[in-house]
Amino acid sequence: MPDLERAAPEDRPAAALAAVADHRVGFGSVRDAASGCRACDLWARATQTVFGSGPVPARLMLVGEQPGDKEDVAGEPFVGPAGAMLAKAMEEAGLDRERAFVTNVVKHFKWRPTPGGKRRLHEKPNKVEIGACLPWVETELALVKPEALVLLGATAAGALVGPSVSVMRDRGKPLAVDLAPLVVATVHPSSILRAGSGREAAYDAFVRDLRGIAKRLAA
Ligand code: URA
Numbered sequence: 135m136p137d138l139e140r141a142a143p144e145d146r147p148a149a150a151l152a153a154v155a156d157h158r159v160g161f162g163s164v165r166d167a168a169s170g171c172r173a174c175d176l177w178a179r180a181t182q183t184v185f186g187s188g189p190v191p192a193r194l195m196l197v198g199e200q201p202g203d204k205e206d207v208a209g210e211p212f213v214g215p216a217g218a219m220l221a222k223a224m225e226e227a228g229l230d231r232e233r234a235f236v237t238n239v240v241k242h243f244k245w246r247p248t249p250g251g252k253r254r255l256h257e258k259p260n261k262v263e264i265g266a267c268l269p270w271v272e273t274e275l276a277l278v279k280p281e282a283l284v285l286l287g288a289t290a291a292g293a294l295v296g297p298s299v300s301v302m303r304d305r306g307k308p309l310a311v312d313l314a315p316l317v318v319a320t321v322h323p324s325s326i327l328r329a330g331s332g333r334e335a336a337y338d339a340f341v342r343d344l345r346g347i348a349k350r351l352a353a
Contacts, residue, residue: 138163143172147269154276161190161277168241174266176242176259181206186237186274193351194234195280195314196220197271198322199289203254206243211236219323220286223337227344229351235278239293240267264293275313282347283314287322295319306343308350318347 138159141149146167153159165185171177184201187210204214212220224231240263245254259267271294275283285291291299295311301319309317320343321336329336 138167141167143170145173146171147173147267147273150273151269151276154273164273164277168270171241171267171270174242174263176240176244176263179245180242182209183241184209184211184238184243185241185270186235186278187211188235188278189233190235190277191279192233192235193281194229194284194347195275195278195282196234196236196284196286197290197294198236198238198286200238200240200256200259201243202256202324203243203245206245206254211238215327216322216324219326219337223323223341223344226341228348229344235274235280237271237274239264239271239290241270242267259289264289268293280314282316282318282351284344284347285317285319287325290322291319305339306346316347316350318343320344 138149138153150159150164150167154164168185169183171183177183184205198212201211202214202216205211221231240259244257244259244263246257247253248255285294288301291301294313295309295317299309299319301321305320306318309319311317321340323340326333326336326340
């Protein structure tokens with residue numbers, strides 16, 4: 135495995151994971167390497183890599199799907215409408231957003247233009263894109279070493295735990311996987327934004343899931 139700085143852009147995710155496993159690099163080097171990642175084609179239409187952000191290590195790590203339009207421009211995860219929803223729910227649940235490490239399974243924004251071409255619409259990443267990007271979030275996990283890992287939505291849960299997990303069936307309950315001492319899946323905050331008349335109930339259920347995590351972290 136070549137050194138991280140010399141790794142080809144398409145080999146960067148695997149090179150980073152290996153370098154962190156060998157204690158050869160820290161978070162800054164990994165984030166720098168991710169900025170030039172070409173492991174799948176999504177980089178070509180995105181503004182930039184949106185890497186995880188927050189303290190390293192951190193007791194709490196949250197993983198979403200991929201950056202949205204706002205995150206793509208800002209270069210920071212969860213700074214758009216879903217991020218505002220997440221921050222509000224975390225505060226209500228007693229979780230400190232500033233002390234959590236927040237990231238996504240996929241680090242580039244995947245989008246298609248609206249028919250008029252004025253806006254960029256989110257598109258779900260496919261299996262190849264998720265697989266290519268996965269070593270980045272595994273690398274973040276190895277560096278952040280959270281006590282609690284929260285998987286926001288089906289893409290994060292499926293990528294990190296596998297198809298056995300169903301977010302709606304298993305939400306809020308500790309999952310029997312060894313990614314972190316506590317691993318919990320819940321809905322993605324953007325699903326609450328789309329919930330229409332069920333929005334209040336969806337938000338309350340999300341806060342309940344997060345409150346359960348806060349309680350377990352405090353115990
Ligand atoms: N949705 C996500 O999954 N991640 C973000 O960073 C923003 C929206």
